[in-house]
Amino acid sequence: MDIIPVGPGFAAELRGVTLNDVAYDDAAYKAVRAAFEEHSVLVFRNQEVTDELQLAFSRRFGPPETTKVGSLGTGSHFVILTTIGPDGKVVPPDHRYALRNRANQLWHTDSSFKRTPALTSVLSARIIPARGGETEYVSTRLAFERLDPALQDKLAHSFAWHDYNHSRSQIAEGLATPEERAALPPVCWRMVWKNPVNGRSALYLASHAYAVEGMSPEAGKALLDELTAAATAPGTGYMHEWKSGDVVMWDNRATMHRGRPWPAHEARLMVRTTISATAADGLESMRPPAQQAAE
Ligand SMILES: [Fe+2]
Numbered sequence: 089m090d091i092i093p094v095g096p097g098f099a100a101e102l103r104g105v106t107l108n109d110v111a112y113d114d115a116a117y118k119a120v121r122a123a124f125e126e127h128s129v130l131v132f133r134n135q136e137v138t139d140e141l142q143l144a145f146s147r148r149f150g151p152p153e154t155t156k157v158g159s160l161g162t163g164s165h166f167v168i169l170t171t172i173g174p175d176g177k178v179v180p181p182d183h184r185y186a187l188r189n190r191a192n193q194l195w196h197t198d199s200s201f202k203r204t205p206a207l208t209s210v211l212s213a214r215i216i217p218a219r220g221g222e223t224e225y226v227s228t229r230l231a232f233e234r235l236d237p238a239l240q241d242k243l244a245h246s247f248a249w250h251d252y253n254h255s256r257s258q259i260a261e262g263l264a265t266p267e268e269r270a271a272l273p274p275v276c277w278r279m280v281w282k283n284p285v286n287g288r289s290a291l292y293l294a295s296h297a298y299a300v301e302g303m304s305p306e307a308g309k310a311l312l313d314e315l316t317a318a319a320t321a322p323g324t325g326y327m328h329e330w331k332s333g334d335v336v337m338w339d340n341r342a343t344m345h346r347g348r349p350w351p352a353h354e355a356r357l358m359v360r361t362t363i364s365a366t367a368a369d370g371l372e373s374m375r376p377p378a379q380q381a382a383e
């Protein structure tokens with residue numbers, strides 16, 4: 089297996105290894121897992137992807153999420169991200185599918201709004217537009233390491249509230265349905281996720297984050313905005329230009345990402361599997377003290 093760095097200090101393409109190898113060979117899994125811990129974003133090119141293979145690959149890294157209410161694929165282990173409507177035609181720009189893509193264009197990490205956040209997301213390109221529709225990544229680990237030590241220390245002891253409705257309401261009121269809001273109440277996480285394998289800390293931030301525990305709403309929002317701007321500063325990102333057969337996986341503990349727009353009349357179909365974080369991934373240290381969680 090060859091590891092070819094593709095981004096500024098993080099993100100790597102893996103060559104000489106396939107999804108099938110990782111799914112069925114322990115040594116291949118171990119090598120890819122080590123690269124995942126180190127590089128945060130892994131790119132596999134020219135893969136022959138089926139839903140079954142993508143799930144078998146993903147399961148190696150931990151328990152798969154069941155897709156939430158309100159998403160295409162609900163109840164399965166797959167999230168279908170598409171602009172193709174039930175009639176086989178590309179949906180208009182004000183359709184819920186298209187608005188959801190716009191919400192994906194805000195910087196975020198997947199599933200920070202869930203009761204169990206995600207370790208990794210695995211995304212495969214099934215139908216891609218001729219141009220646009222890239223996915224852009226930043227390292228919140230490198231962003232954390234760029235902060236001054238006093239702020240690092242403060243953030244390591246700070247907690248932020250995350251709410252799915254917060255990110256969706258930035259795109260359109262009511263984009264998160266009452267059913268989704270009821271299923272996804274706000275959750276609170278430490279603002280720094282320390283990787284238990286290598287001890288490196290990362291900012292845990294997302295468009296879903298709306299408040300910081302113990303700060304006024306204005307001050308908390310200002311801090312979240314300031315950290316997001318620092319984490320996404322120009323020149324710090326890796327832009328993945330999708331080709332057919334691409335699979336990208338990323339560490340939701342140590343990155344943020346956003347989708348990039350593409351011409352509205354062009355079809356795009358991507359399939360995501362998402363693996364929940366477990367204690368071995370440092371999850372327990374992310375929980376707030378009990379008195380804060382009770383609020
Ligand atoms: Fe995402």
